[in-house]
Amino acid sequence: MKTVYFDHAATTPVDQRVLEAMTPYLTEHFGNPNSAHQIGNNAKVAVEEARETIAEAIGAEPAEIIFTSGGTESDNTAIKGVVNATGKTEVITSPLEHHAVLHSAEALKRKGIKPVYAEPDAKGIIRAENVADAITENTAMVSLMHVNNEIGTINPLSEIAEVCKEHGIPFHSDTVQSIGKIPVDVDTLGLDFLSMSGHKIYGPKGIGVLYMRHGTPWLPWMHGGSQERRRRGGTLNVPGIIGLAKALELSLTDMEEHTRHFKKLRKQLIRGLDETFGDNYCINGDPEQGVPHILNLAFTGTEGGLDGEMLLLNLDVEGICVSNGSACTSGTVEPSHVLNNIGLDTEVANSSIRISMGKDNTPADIDYLIEKLELVVNRMAGTAKV
Numbered sequence: 384m385k386t387v388y389f390d391h392a393a394t395t396p397v398d399q400r401v402l403e404a405m406t407p408y409l410t411e412h413f414g415n416p417n418s419a420h421q422i423g424n425n426a427k428v429a430v431e432e433a434r435e436t437i438a439e440a441i442g443a444e445p446a447e448i449i450f451t452s453g454g455t456e457s458d459n460t461a462i463k464g465v466v467n468a469t470g471k472t473e474v475i476t477s478p479l480e481h482h483a484v485l486h487s488a489e490a491l492k493r494k495g496i497k498p499v500y501a502e503p504d505a506k507g508i509i510r511a512e513n514v515a516d517a518i519t520e521n522t523a524m525v526s527l528m529h530v531n532n533e534i535g536t537i538n539p540l541s542e543i544a545e546v547c548k549e550h551g552i553p554f555h556s557d558t559v560q561s562i563g564k565i566p567v568d569v570d571t572l573g574l575d576f577l578s579m580s581g582h583k584i585y586g587p588k589g590i591g592v593l594y595m596r597h598g599t600p601w602l603p604w605m606h607g608g609s610q611e612r613r614r615r616g617g618t619l620n621v622p623g624i625i626g627l628a629k630a631l632e633l634s635l636t637d638m639e640e641h642t643r644h645f646k647k648l649r650k651q652l653i654r655g656l657d658e659t660f661g662d663n664y665c666i667n668g669d670p671e672q673g674v675p676h677i678l679n680l681a682f683t684g685t686e687g688g689l690d691g692e693m694l695l696l697n698l699d700v701e702g703i704c705v706s707n708g709s710a711c712t713s714g715t716v717e718p719s720h721v722l723n724n725i726g727l728d729t730e731v732a733n734s735s736i737r738i739s740m741g742k743d744n745t746p747a748d749i750d751y752l753i754e755k756l757e758l759v760v761n762r763m764a765g766t767a768k769v
């Protein structure tokens with residue numbers, strides 16, 4: 384039986400070209416960039432080239448790029464680093480953030496820091512007015528994601544940045560789901576900090592970047608060697624860094640083509656869903672202000688709603704890989720905090736799945752998905768057609 388993967392917001396396979404770029408740095412050029420000999424220097428030169436590529440891709444200076452172990456570390460490092468440096472007692476974020484941000488902010492409660500949540504609208508978008516309303520003289524920073532990993536909505540970052548700037552407050556954004564998918568430029572978006580991750584853009588897992596604008600108050604928490612200008616100790620993940628830079632470069636080159644591809648597939652998918660399920664399904668989030676490759680669906684045609692977890696498992700048996708809520712939280716039975724916080728009924732939230740398309744998905748994959756959704760949803764709903 385064929386298996387079709389529709390969970391690219393959880394992770395992506397490493398692109399062959401990325402793998403080819405990385406391989407020499409696992410074998411031949413294995414050196415530690417901190418070593419003072421030529422083998423170390425080869426690695427160092429490659430790392431610095433990668434840093435330049437990444438900085439250029441987001442409109443930053445190379446010295447403003449810090450390599451981390453991924454999106455989670457970058458989020459933690461931005462939030463904890465600013466709070467420690469400013470000594471202020473409130474962090475503004477939203478209830479729709481990834482747990483890397485939410486739990487970082489919550490963990491700071493132990494230090495007397497209060498997380499303050501800017502209200503999203505019913506479509507899952509954080510408006511600049513709501514951020515302005517949450518600001519006080521105690522605000523240390525604002526941290527709001529660019530694209531939501533569960534529903535794909537895009538926050539108006541440049542408008543929010545204006546508000547932060549007026550108050551002199553550092554602004555961090557988790558751009559893990561937007562980088563390589565929509566334009567991300569730190570000056571256009573007005574960001575002081577940005578988090579990115581390799582494995583969402585056909586790069587390797589375990590590598591990420593924290594962009595940090597020069598002069599923004601921040602203190603390191605990862606102490607060790609003098610790597611990354613003493614901002615993040617630890618031997619650099621050279622193959623990972625080379626892979627991330629290559630993956631980012633490729634995703635930018637192909638961005639327009641991929642966007643066109645996703646829009647076509649999305650149109651086909653929605654047409655198929657309309658024909659198959661009519662009014663018995665809905666799209667969560669804002670279909671107008673969202674990325675085209677993420678679609679969060681709820682099947683609403685049965686009384687009490689379908690069990691999203693069972694739906695996922697049944698689809699898996701039929702060769703379709705999707706997710707319900709964020710992959711990072713699967714294994715827990717709690718409904719998605721994102722769907723809960725955009726005001727969906729628990730029934731709708733619990734019957735939702737996330738379909739996230741990738742560059743290699745085809746129209747035939749979409750037909751297969753619709754065929755299997757029809758089979759599984761109708762089977763789960765009993766003999767009656769939903």
Ligand SMILES: Cc1ncc(COP(=O)(O)O)c(C=O)c1O
Binds near residue numbers: 454581
């Ligand atoms: C929005 C967002 N932020 C952060 C992360 C965590 O990134 P990483 O897996 O690189 O730690 C994810 C991964 O699911 C994500 O979707």
